Amino acid sequence: MDEQHFNELVTSIKQAGQFLRGKNKPSRTFSFDKPDVKTIREKTGLSQMQFAYLIEVKVKT
Numbered sequence: 342m343d344e345q346h347f348n349e350l351v352t353s354i355k356q357a358g359q360f361l362r363g364k365n366k367p368s369r370t371f372s373f374d375k376p377d378v379k380t381i382r383e384k385t386g387l388s389q390m391q392f393a394y395l396i397e398v399k400v401k402t
Contacts, residue, residue: 342350359365382392393400 356365360367378392382389385392387395390400393402
């Protein structure tokens with residue numbers, strides 16, 4: 342790794358630390374609409390149990 346890449350990595354790590362401590366805000370944010378899980382499950386043709394297993398959650402969830 343050359344010096345420029347190393348310095349960029351160090352800067353990035355420092356910025357991540359500042360972000361985690363709440364000193365900096367993220368440069369961008371993402372938002373997603375709440376998925377319609379029932380419709381998705383029905384389109385896949387899976388039972389509730391099969392779908393829950395596929396996405397690795399409990400059926401009650």
